[in-house]
Amino acid sequence: MATVTLRAQAPARRVGLLAGLEHTATLAWRNLVQIKHNPMELMDLSIQPVMFLLLFTYVFGGQMSGSTHAYLQFALAGIIVQNGLFATLNTAVGLNNDIQKGVFDRLRSLPIARSAPLAGRVAADLLKQVWSMALMLGLGLALGFRPGAGVLGVLGATLLMVVFALAMSWLSVLIGMLASSPEKVQMMAFVVMFPLTFSSSAFVSPATMPGWMQAWVKVNPVTALVDAMRALLNGGPLAASLTHSLLWAAALAAVFFPLALRAYQGRA
Amino acid sequence: MEFAIRAEGLVKTFGTTRALDGVDLVARTGTVLGVLGPNGAGKTTAVRILATLLRPDGGRAQVGGLDVVRDAGAVRAAIGLTGQYAAVDEMLTGTENLVMIGRLLGLPRPAAKARAAELLAGFSLTDAGGRAAGTYSGGMRRRLDLAASLVGRPGVLFLDEPTTGLDPHSRGELWDVVRGLVADGVTVLLTTQYLEEADQLADEIAVIDHGRVIAGGTPDQLKAQVGGQTLELRPARPAELPQVRAVLAAVSGREPELSPTGLLSVPARDDSVMPAVVARLTDAGLVAGELALRGSSLDEVFLTLTGHREPATDEPNDTMKVGV
Structure with a gap:
């Protein structure tokens, strides 16, 4: 049995910023190293994006745009956005899992920065987000996608996706804190995210849709994001859609960040 | 410090339910306080307050001489918590679970690894250290969970129903671990539904029902109360x-x-x-x-005090048979 001794010193009451960052980094590491032992997660992060990219391109491509190559050029931005928005819900699933399994309580009983369990999770999920996006871009390039706006455009698109995902992740945190089980979160992903991402400019030009649908698609924040991503990746007019999508990101964060934090502190 | 744990008049309500209705608890430093009670009696709520996971609505509590609300951060540095569920990350290996806690407690990576190896060895988990905790048996998971709560060498340990769902063999192993910790000077607060467990481990027992302490004392005193x-x-x-x-x-x-x-x-x-x-x-x-x-067994004590028998009772083992 390991020797256990009484700890006499009373450590600082508040956790310093540097220590807080270290705690966050450790917990982000925890969420990343999990991938090693959980093939399912690798599947979510790698195989699913690749599968969607290949299916959309080679099943729909010919019919949609006359050639798979042309459709890939059009749809890559949309596929990346859809995948990225779905991935934001991983934050909810992970947090909820930690709460149900008691891991969350264990972390909160440690003398660490109160924000670290949340920040570590969100940071790790954003890194996963970048990985999935890089994979899709790489595969896209290999299949013939040509970024019309060059390297800067690709970097800008990655940044925009991360910013938007970060804004969305507060909604995800809120869901994760309130949902009664990880399964419910997964269900929500399908019920909300599928219609939300499909009823946008992600996969087809809205011009072919019925009028009432076009009206919705125009105001759907996913459309703004897809249009901005497409402009960044393919080239084309950017200002309006970029402003529009950044405003949406700001609005989402403004609404859900305080709500998520309140739910989190309610537990903390 | 005479008392490692000291709670006075703890009150906690959830909606209209009064989970704790003025609970007093004290544990002398270096002893085991057994908190005994049926499901829903308020045991877990009391532990969560003492472990700084929940703020009391009334009353106050000190752990290691520190107020659990005002000095929550310092209390967290002095305690270990093992909850009702084995709170280990199933997707990390045993080693990774312990290294993570060590790192969070501010140990440099080599020190965190050394501490993890030491604890794994102490809990007979060395061979399983490289495997994901999700593949562990229930008993192994509990041991890893307990090891995780000991990484920081806490002076006060909270064990919330640590053996619920364990087979008798694993339960006995865990009891031995608790005895070892107490021998090293750790103060343990243990909640349990098992009367035998409280009898075996606790120096003092507090019986909780409906959010109140309805009896307290050493196991022998409690048994004497009933006759x-x-x-x-x-x-x-x-x-x-x-x-x-x-x-x-x-x-x-x-x-x-x-x-x-x-x-x-x-x-x-x-x-x-x-x-x-x-x-x-x-x-x-x-x-x-x-x-x-x-x-008289604690079983009878419990029956007398609460008016209902616990489902999880074991045979009294202090029977003296006399053949005539």
Whole structure:
């Protein structure tokens, strides 16, 4: 049995910023190293994006745009956005899992920065987000996608996706804190995210849709994001859609960040 | 510091439910306080308050001399918590789980690894250290969970129903670990539904029901509260039951209870009851098939105090059988 001794010193009451960052980094590491032992997660992060990219391109491509190559050029931005928005819900699933399994309580009983369990999770999920996006871009390039706006455009698109995902992740945190089980979160992903991402400019030009649908698609924040991503990746007019999508990101964060934090502190 | 844990008048309500209704708890440094009670009695709520996971609505509590609300951060540095669920990350290996906690507690990576290896060895998990915790058996997971709460060498350890759902062998192993920790000077607060567990481990017991402490003391004091010993007798010939019953009533001055299996029992206040019963039976030519003097178990204490029997009771092991 390991020797256990009484700890006499009373450590600082508040956790310093540097220590807080270290705690966050450790917990982000925890969420990343999990991938090693959980093939399912690798599947979510790698195989699913690749599968969607290949299916959309080679099943729909010919019919949609006359050639798979042309459709890939059009749809890559949309596929990346859809995948990225779905991935934001991983934050909810992970947090909820930690709460149900008691891991969350264990972390909160440690003398660490109160924000670290949340920040570590969100940071790790954003890194996963970048990985999935890089994979899709790489595969896209290999299949013939040509970024019309060059390297800067690709970097800008990655940044925009991360910013938007970060804004969305507060909604995800809120869901994760309130949902009664990880399964419910997964269900929500399908019920909300599928219609939300499909009823946008992600996969087809809205011009072919019925009028009432076009009206919705125009105001759907996913459309703004897809249009901005497409402009960044393919080239084309950017200002309006970029402003529009950044405003949406700001609005989402403004609404859900305080709500998520309140739910989190309610537990903390 | 005389008391490692000290709670006064803790109150906590959830909606309209009063989970804690003025709970006082004290644990002397270096001892085990057993908090015993049925499901929903408020045991977990009390632990969560003491472990800084929940703020009390009323009352106050100190752990290691520090206020659990005002000095929550310092309390967290002094405690270890093992909750009702084995709170280990199933997707990390045993080693990674412990290294993570070590890193969070500010240990440099090599020190965190060394501490993890030390704890794994102490809990017979060295061979499983490289495997994901999700592949562990229930007992192994509990041991890893307990190891995780010990990474920071806490002076006060909270164990919330640590053996619920474990087989008797794993339960015994965990008891040994707790005894070892106490021998090293750790103060343990242990909640349990198992009366035997409280009897085995606790120096003092607090019985909680409906958010209140309804009794407290050492296991022996609690047993004494309910009365000394019980004499049990089963007539060898069922036809003699009325006569045997009369003998017991005459000696003890109390009407014996008859169990459905034909076992008669009366309280035995002092040591003279047993020889007197034997002598009277012999005189009357009656034969006892089974005669035993039994110390009252915590089970009976619990029944007496709460008015309901716990589902998870074990056979009392302090039965003294006397063949006649």
